[in-house]
Amino acid sequence: MKIRRTIVTTGVEWVEIEEADLRILCGCPADVVKHLKRRGLILERVVDGTRCETGPNAILLSDVMLQGGAFANLAEFPVLQMLYQQGLIIPDHPNNTGQMPLLMGLEEQVSAQLNYIHRGNYGLTSIDELRAAGLSEADADLMMRIKLRFAFGKIRPVEELLDRRNIGLERREIRNGVGIRRIALNRYQFSYQGETVDVDLNLKDGETYPSPYPLGMHSINRQYFSIIHSGEGDGWNIDHPCMSSLISFQGRIYLIDAGPNLEAILKSLSLSVNELDGIFHTHSHDDHFAGLTALLQADRRLRYYAVPMVRAAVTKKLAALLSVEEKEFTTFFDAVDLDIDTWNDVDGLWVKPAMSPHPVETTVFHFRALGSDGYKTYTHLADITADRVLDQMVDGDSPVNGLSAAEVQTVKDGYRIAADLKKIDIGGGLIHGDAADFADDKSDKLVLAHIARELNHQERQIGSGAGFGTAEVLIPATQEYLRQLAFNQLRNYFPDRIDELRILLNNEVRTFNPHEILLREGETVTELWLILSGNAESLAAGSQVPFKFTAGSLLGELPLLRERPATGTYRATSYLHALLLPVAQYNEFLNLYADRQKLKDLAEKRIWLRQTPLFGGGLSYPVHNRVAMSMTATELEDGIVEDSNANRDKLRLVREGVLMRFVGDNVLETLRSGDFFNEGRCIFHRAPRSHMSTIGTAVVWDIPAAVIADIPIVRWKIFETYRLRLQMARDAVAAQHQQSAKVG
Numbered sequence: 001m002k003i004r005r006t007i008v009t010t011g012v013e014w015v016e017i018e019e020a021d022l023r024i025l026c027g028c029p030a031d032v033v034k035h036l037k038r039r040g041l042i043l044e045r046v047v048d049g050t051r052c053e054t055g056p057n058a059i060l061l062s063d064v065m066l067q068g069g070a071f072a073n074l075a076e077f078p079v080l081q082m083l084y085q086q087g088l089i090i091p092d093h094p095n096n097t098g099q100m101p102l103l104m105g106l107e108e109q110v111s112a113q114l115n116y117i118h119r120g121n122y123g124l125t126s127i128d129e130l131r132a133a134g135l136s137e138a139d140a141d142l143m144m145r146i147k148l149r150f151a152f153g154k155i156r157p158v159e160e161l162l163d164r165r166n167i168g169l170e171r172r173e174i175r176n177g178v179g180i181r182r183i184a185l186n187r188y189q190f191s192y193q194g195e196t197v198d199v200d201l202n203l204k205d206g207e208t209y210p211s212p213y214p215l216g217m218h219s220i221n222r223q224y225f226s227i228i229h230s231g232e233g234d235g236w237n238i239d240h241p242c243m244s245s246l247i248s249f250q251g252r253i254y255l256i257d258a259g260p261n262l263e264a265i266l267k268s269l270s271l272s273v274n275e276l277d278g279i280f281h282t283h284s285h286d287d288h289f290a291g292l293t294a295l296l297q298a299d300r301r302l303r304y305y306a307v308p309m310v311r312a313a314v315t316k317k318l319a320a321l322l323s324v325e326e327k328e329f330t331t332f333f334d335a336v337d338l339d340i341d342t343w344n345d346v347d348g349l350w351v352k353p354a355m356s357p358h359p360v361e362t363t364v365f366h367f368r369a370l371g372s373d374g375y376k377t378y379t380h381l382a383d384i385t386a387d388r389v390l391d392q393m394v395d396g397d398s399p400v401n402g403l404s405a406a407e408v409q410t411v412k413d414g415y416r417i418a419a420d421l422k423k424i425d426i427g428g429g430l431i432h433g434d435a436a437d438f439a440d441d442k443s444d445k446l447v448l449a450h451i452a453r454e455l456n457h458q459e460r461q462i463g464s465g466a467g468f469g470t471a472e473v474l475i476p477a478t479q480e481y482l483r484q485l486a487f488n489q490l491r492n493y494f495p496d497r498i499d500e501l502r503i504l505l506n507n508e509v510r511t512f513n514p515h516e517i518l519l520r521e522g523e524t525v526t527e528l529w530l531i532l533s534g535n536a537e538s539l540a541a542g543s544q545v546p547f548k549f550t551a552g553s554l555l556g557e558l559p560l561l562r563e564r565p566a567t568g569t570y571r572a573t574s575y576l577h578a579l580l581l582p583v584a585q586y587n588e589f590l591n592l593y594a595d596r597q598k599l600k601d602l603a604e605k606r607i608w609l610r611q612t613p614l615f616g617g618g619l620s621y622p623v624h625n626r627v628a629m630s631m632t633a634t635e636l637e638d639g640i641v642e643d644s645n646a647n648r649d650k651l652r653l654v655r656e657g658v659l660m661r662f663v664g665d666n667v668l669e670t671l672r673s674g675d676f677f678n679e680g681r682c683i684f685h686r687a688p689r690s691h692m693s694t695i696g697t698a699v700v701w702d703i704p705a706a707v708i709a710d711i712p713i714v715r716w717k718i719f720e721t722y723r724l725r726l727q728m729a730r731d732a733v734a735a736q737h738q739q740s741a742k743v744g
Contacts (some may be wrong), residue, residue: 003190003197009035010207011067013199014056017192020176025056026188027201028075029067030260030290034212034238042081048094053085058174060167061105061113062201063186063727065322066720068208069713070263070293072201073321075103075113076120076286077235079162085236089161104165104174106182106727108323115320118158122147123284123313123360125155133312133361134337142407143309143361149393149402150359150431169738185724185731205613206545211261213239215268217514218469219575222251222482222533225349225369225475227378227421229466230255230265232449234427235287240468241265242287243382243450245423248471249349249369251481252277255295256365256380262291269469270514270534270575272550274620278303278336280351282382283362284314292318296332296716299623304333307340307353309361322719332712343368350375354414357385357393357403358431366417369475376474379419379443382450386434387412418442421472425450426459435459445472482509485532486579489552492622497593504581504589512576519556519570527580529555534576538568547610548573552620558607560586561600602628612653612674614717623711630707635699641692643681650702651718652678657698661725663690663732668725679718680725683709689729 006014012027012035023041025032033055036042042055059079062072082101087093103110124130130140147155165174171181171191179191186201203209220228226248233240242259246269253276259265266273273294279302282288292314295302304311315329322328329335338344340363344351353363367378385393390411395402403411415437422443426435427450435448435455439462446463448455455465483505490501509532512518518529521541529536531553537546538555547568549555559566560583590596605628609615615627633655641659659671668690671677680688682705708714 001195003192003195005197005199006039006041008032008039008041009212010210011062011072011201011203012209013201014039014041015060015190015197015199017176017178017190020178020192022058022175022178023054023056024058024060024174024190025078026060026199027062027072028059028078029070029072029209030074030286031077031212031235032074033077033081033236037236037238038212042085047087050087050094052087052093052095053081055081055086057082057086057088057099058102058104060180060188060199060201061103061109063106063109063182064720064724065109065112066293066716066723067203069297069716069720070209071290071321072209073105073109073113074260074286074290076117079103079117080235083161100161100163102163102165102174104167104180107166110164110166112321112323114158114162114164116317117162119313119317119320120284120286121158121359122151122155124309124316129312129316130309134308142403143355145395145399145401145403146357146393147359149395150357153401169734185728208263211264213241215241215264215468217270217574218268219270219511220246220248220469220471222253222477223248223471223473223475224251224477224479225249225371225376225378226471226473227423228269228471229423229447229468230269231259231468232447232451232466234450234452235285237452243423243425244288245380247280247349247367247378250347251477251479251484252347254349255279257282257288257382258291258295259287260290262294263297265291266294267535267574272535273298273302274300274550274552275533276302278305278334278346280365280380281306281310281314282356282365282380283310283358284317284360285383288382289314289317293716296712298712299619299714301332301334301710301712304335305338305346305351306335307361307363308337310363311335311337313361331709331715355411356381356383356415357390357411358383364414366419371475377419377421378472378474379417379422381415381422381424381433383431384415384425384433385411385431386428387437388434389430416441418444420444420474421447423447423449423466424463427451435462438462482532482577485551486530489530489532489621492552492620493554494594500589500593503585505579507582507585508580510578510580512572512578514572514574514576516576517569517571518578519566521567521569522565524565525556525560526583528557528560528583528586529570529578529580531555532577532579534572534578535574536570536572536576538570540568543568545616547616550620552622554581554621558603561596561603605631608655612676614653614674614676614714619711619713627703627707627711630704631701633699634702635697636694638694638696641694643691647678647702648681649705650678651676651682651705651708653701653703655699655701658695659692659698660695661690661692663729664736666732666736668728668732676718676721679722683715683718684722689726689733 004016015024083089087095171179228246231241231244244257247254319326350368352366356362365380368375390408393402425433447466448463536549539546606624653676661668
């Protein structure tokens with residue numbers, strides 16, 4: 001066979017035609033380079049005395065940007081691997097033959113990737129954009145000088161680095177006689193000298209892109225001020241997550257940077273995204289950016305802390321990637337701008353960002369908290385520049401490109417500020433740090449990170465490594481933060497009974513191990529479990545998809561209110577901390593202080609919502625309640641669903657019956673109980689390209705758009721489905737035109 005096809009991982013395939021010198025990566029979700037290395041599709045080799053890597057030289061993009069709640073197309077690191085690790089762009093490299101890496105797929109996706117990669121290379125690309133991000137004339141000039149130095153004097157159009165092919169329904173030649181055509185949504189056929197191979201990039205229901213490395217299960221303790229190590233690797237390290245940290249401050253959890261596989265990282269630490277209070281963001285490179293989609297799985301807008309220039313660069317990159325307007329960023333995040341070189345008060349935690357020279361806008365972070373014996377400090381030095389590179393950047397007293405000697409010394413002095421704990425990027429090369437620069441650092445403890453290898457002998461004498469999930473306690477807690485979480489969560493259940501909550505709070509907080517069963521299907525509920533931290537699921541016999549529960553969920557409530565045995569088996573999926581509520585006590589509390597029927601009605605609606613793909617996992621009790629209370633039922637007659645002004649601001653969920661979506665006479669999809677429609681008009685304010693029709697009568701739940709506007713996970717799922725439906729409609733129209741042309 002001349003065409004070799006290999007399954008790389010879920011949703012990713014590899015097609016190789018050796019005779020034609022084509023190695024095609026089909027699909028490129030986050031960390032796909034690490035999957036390729038694990039499968040032996042990227043190997044180290046020596047070519048004409050030069051050490052380099054093998055790998056793909058072409059990428060086939062997914063038709064849809066979002067699958068399974070995550071980015072399906074993140075070509076930045078695969079492209080970097082081709083350009084630099086393989087050497088396709090390096091001057092005088094034996095692999096630099098003039099042939100550029102190739103991106104191919106739908107025109108919309110190719111264009112989006114080119115814009116996103118351009119932003120990933122350069123961030124903000126002009127003095128005007130830097131000024132618009134709040135920089136002074138002098139600071140904008142400084143940032144542009146740094147950019148031009150890293151870019152060898154010129155910001156190059158991405159078309160000078162990458163080749164492109166827009167693929168449609170007709171066969172198109174890729175290179176050297178190899179052809180490709182699109183046969184359906186996310187399905188393509190390759191052909192070469194009489195052979196054909198089909199690839200399918202669709203994820204099935206319930207599938208997600210997997211992590212390339214195992215992480216195990218860890219349980220963290222919330223402290224007054226501590227650092228949890230959640231990643232010490234880089235974008236090439238196949239065994240460890242990319243450099244990041246979690247901060248526990250006064251029991252609250254903050255994230256520093258959002259690298260790939262963030263959802264798996266949080267689950268491994270027995271956390272859910274709903275337990276995060278916010279993210280501090282250093283810069284927009286993918287190994288610190290790709291996990292933003294995991295933060296969109298929250299049921300509220302998380303706070304996004306960064307200096308304005310970093311936020312602007314991240315916003316433009318995300319908007320380019322998704323082909324949306326930049327204002328969409330603030331529908332998903334509560335952006336809080338930090339002042340650079342200033343101590344910012346973030347609810348009692350003091351944060352000082354400082355500029356770090358890098359190809360894109362970047363800051364390091366200094367954190368401090370006041371304890372009984374003064375301030376304790378943590379410094380996070382992600383993506384810094386080594387002294388030898390900084391020295392090479394000196395371009396006289398009035399530099400055109402690069403820095404002055406005084407500016408370089410300011411950067412070095414900032415890196416060397418002593419801290420109780422300091423984590424340092426030692427990735428080396430032209431854009432990362434060097435451990436030797438910190439041999440005389442006065443900090444109490446140095447943690448060395450951002451590498452794809454083990455620490456060498458010299459580095460082990462300078463600083464420490466850090467195991468995933470280990471913690472550094474700078475100020476220990478003397479309070480029970482889990483009890484505080486319990487109070488806040490119970491207050492959501494009974495907002496009018498604050499004083500009486502002490503009755504329920506005076507119960508045991510228990511820790512369950514991963515995979516431990518809390519309640520079996522068919523058993524009578526004797527205790528309820530209010531999840532304070534961690535993750536759980538419920539799976540009924542005959543069901544393939546479990547219900548997921550995160551912090552704030554009350555397990556066993558519905559069987560209790562229904563006065564029936566449990567209809568599913570409840571089990572912990574991570575370490576789980578829960579407040580136990582004895583049934584006898586809880587029943588009496590309801591009799592004294594609550595409306596049992598109202599709670600039951602809301603619980604019935606919540607359980608129905610949990611069975612829908614849109615409102616299934618990840619939503620807390622208050623959010624489910626808010627949605628449930630807003631729902632109104634509407635009966636639809638047989639036939640076309642009328643487009644009335646009254647429905648323009650409502651999302652419509654099918655409660656009973658069957659509806660079909662048409663373009664012309666072609667059926668695009670069939671909607672049944674739990675599916676939704678009308679998202680184009682109510683959320684995105686765009687007329688649909690298709691129309692809906694009921695098959696017989698149907699009943700739908702109408703939900704005001706305003707109720708779901710600030711629920712990122714719901715808006716993200718709607719956005720994912722909306723983009724998929726747009727593409728389905730385009731395909732149907734294109735097929736009609738193609739058929740008409742053949743008939744004509």
